[in-house]
Amino acid sequence: MATYFNPVFIVSFILFCFVSTGSYASPPVDEFIATRSCDLYQSKRKQTNPDNLHTQIDRRYPIIEARGNAATKNRWLRVQTSAKRSPARWVSGDCGRENGGAVTPVSNRAACDIAGQFDSNVLAISWQSAFCELYGRGKPECQTLTAERFDAKHFTLHGLWPNRRSCGRNYGSCGKIKVSPRNFCDYPALQLGGAVRKALERVMPSAKAGTCLQRHEWWKHGTCSGMTQSGYYKRSLNLLGEINQSSFVQSFIAAHVGQRVSRQQFQQAFEGSFGGGSYQRLVLRCKSGMLTELQVALPQQIDNGLGLRELLSQPHIASDGLGNCGNYFLIDSV
Structure with a gap:
């Protein structure tokens, strides 16, 4: 017996499937x-x-x-x-932000990229020997690193980051550049005075080597500070200089380059230079058992003439905790 299919039914069924699947789109991927x-x-x-x-x-x-x-x-x-x-x-959640598929409202985005809206600061300083060992393959500033160079015995400048608590780690890019280019040297060049530029090249190896970290730090973070380009880097240099000129670096760090130290030793040395409780303002970053970076939590006002010891003694400074270093870690040598 021949089977009969009603053509009207077939067309209706096809249309129903098409419309139904179109009406119930899959939710956007997080x-x-x-x-x-x-x-x-x-x-x-x-x-x-x-x-x-x-x-x-x-x-x-x-x-x-x-x-x-x-x-x-x-x-x-x-x-x-x-x-x-x-x-x-797997990636740590504090390395970025989660987006549930919906576009972030313009009002929320705007609050996180307007200059002068920050409520705290972080001074991020790096230990260059460890950075080069872990991440420096092919980087000219690492290929020329020697034990005699300044950055083999002192901390280098990563950046000075104005923060806004409600934005988490997403406060930044308050200037005309809203999206970071793939290459830091694709940012617009900075207009720095000769003395500032020379001092910066000493403590930021990338700036001297021509890989342009100083451009990224300005356009990503400095544009939010309310300072000029030279003013932003002068303040960064002064804060870093206080650390590098302290007994914490001149005595403790200098005596332990190439050695493992304990957190307790580190704390005693830092607080010996910057006062009791100042260690609680530090985030210690390590990788493969080596100290790679210190992040120093600072208050909102840092251009008021106060020294680092006084700034670290102020209450209500936001901090992310004590970082990911173990009880012992290496201060790497070249």
């Missing part, structure tokens, strides 16, 4: 937007990172799963990357 360069781990527990992959600033990564609570600063996200080996990688 994404992670990197705001700094961080390790992309194959295993967050073992901290293995095949091919030494890092997040790229302003790049968006689809989120596969999330673990932990952002409020406790123990948030981990598994994201999809373009890596050929193990493309699903």
Whole structure:
């Protein structure tokens, strides 16, 4: 017996399926937007990172799963990357922001990129020997590093970051450049006085080597400070200078380059220079057991003539805690 299909029914069914599937679109995929360069781990527990992959600033990564609570600063996200080996990688949640698929309202975005709206500051200073060992492959400032150079025995300037608590780590880019270019040297050049430029090149190896970190730091962070380009870097240089000229660096760090130190030793030396309780304003960043960076929490007002010791003694300074270094860590040598 022949089967008869009503053509009107068939057309109606096709149209129903088409309209239905179009009406119920899949929800947008959650994404992670990197705001700094961080390790992309194959295993967050073992901290293995095949091919030494890092997040790229302003790049968006689809989120596969999330673990932990952002409020406790123990948030981990598994994201999809373009890596050929193990493309699903873990990244710490404090390396960027999560976007639930919806576009951030303009009013919220604007509040986080308007100059002068910050409520605290962070001075980020690096230990160049460790940076070069971990991340410096092919960087000219690392290829020329010697034990006699200034940055082999002193901290270098990463940046001075105005922060706004309600924006988390996303306060920045308050000037005309809103999206970080792939290459720092694609930012517009800075107009710095000769003395400032010379002093900056001494403590920021990238500036002297021509890899342009100073441009990124200004356009990403300095534009929010309310200072001029030269004023921003003068204040950064003065704050860093107080640390490098202190007994903490001149005695303690100098005597322990190439050695492992304890947090207790580190705390005693820092507080010996900057006062009791000042260690609580520090975030210590380590990688592979080596100290890579100090992040110094500072109040909103830092251009009031006060020295670093006085600034660190002020109450209500926001801090992210004491960082990720263990009880012992290496102060790396060249």
